[in-house]
Amino acid sequence: MPVFDSKDVTLNYATFGDSSNPSLLFSNSLGTSYHMWQPQIDALQTDYFIICYDTRGHGKSSAPTGPYNLDQLGQDVIDLLDHLSIDKAFFCGISMGGMTGQWLAIHYPDRFYQLMLCNTAAKIGNKAAWVDRAQLVREQGLAPIASTAASRWFTPGFIDNYPDVVAALSSTLADGSSEGYASCCEALSIADTSEQLKNIRVPVTVLSGSEDPVTTVADGQYMVDHIPNATLATIDASHISNIEQPEAFNKLVRQYLKH
Numbered sequence: 001m002p003v004f005d006s007k008d009v010t011l012n013y014a015t016f017g018d019s020s021n022p023s024l025l026f027s028n029s030l031g032t033s034y035h036m037w038q039p040q041i042d043a044l045q046t047d048y049f050i051i052c053y054d055t056r057g058h059g060k061s062s063a064p065t066g067p068y069n070l071d072q073l074g075q076d077v078i079d080l081l082d083h084l085s086i087d088k089a090f091f092c093g094i095s096m097g098g099m100t101g102q103w104l105a106i107h108y109p110d111r112f113y114q115l116m117l118c119n120t121a122a123k124i125g126n127k128a129a130w131v132d133r134a135q136l137v138r139e140q141g142l143a144p145i146a147s148t149a150a151s152r153w154f155t156p157g158f159i160d161n162y163p164d165v166v167a168a169l170s171s172t173l174a175d176g177s178s179e180g181y182a183s184c185c186e187a188l189s190i191a192d193t194s195e196q197l198k199n200i201r202v203p204v205t206v207l208s209g210s211e212d213p214v215t216t217v218a219d220g221q222y223m224v225d226h227i228p229n230a231t232l233a234t235i236d237a238s239h240i241s242n243i244e245q246p247e248a249f250n251k252l253v254r255q256y257l258k259h
């Protein structure tokens with residue numbers, strides 16, 4: 001896979017499909033890699049030129065010493081688009097990737113046709129919990145977090161019916177960079193777009209999972225109420241909705257991310 005050296009980080013990325021199609025960039029959630037988007041890559045690369053990357057501290061991207069902040073996570077995306085000579089793209093991010101998307105919509109609206117912000121919130125969780133998690137991971141590694149991740153990511157029915165999928169994602173988390181994960185926790189501890197949502201001037205679709213205990217439908221509704229040109233879509237899934245309900249998710253991408 002190609003890599004791109006940007007400032008203090010080396011980003012691992014991949015592209016799929018015909019570069020003459022509209023560009024669509026996917027941004028992964030905390031503790032995963034760009035491979036989480038495989039159901040979308042498989043289904044959508046005939047319609048879009050797909051760009052996936054590993055967020056700093058994740059997958060095969062480097063994990064510079066943190067803490068990180070949301071400005072860095074967002075600027076990495078802009079730098080990658082510049083590296084690929086892409087002036088304007090669609091964007092789809094989930095959870096932490098959805099926070100990145102909010103920053104992009106606020107600071108670089110002219111670089112995006114539309115954004116889909118999935119299973120996310122203007123403020124995810126609370127500062128103390130994120131700081132505590134970062135400390136735990138630095139002291140004990142990612143195994144304790146990985147052992148309980150499935151219950152935060154998926155509904156009980158999905159966990160029972162797709163144990164191999166759940167195990168693979170949990171393994172990815174366990175094998176990840178403790179420093180990268182902890183540094184992203186620290187970014188999320190202070191990331192809060194509540195006061196800036198009103199300034200977004202690019203069309204946004206907020207996708208919320210009806211069974212998501214982490215970023216609720218109410219969180220999504222708050223965003224839609226405060227973003228001038230936003231639509232709320234819901235999906236019958238928990239937090240990692242693109243994996244739990246890939247066909248429904250892909251249908252929504254096609255419905256909302258179009259010229």
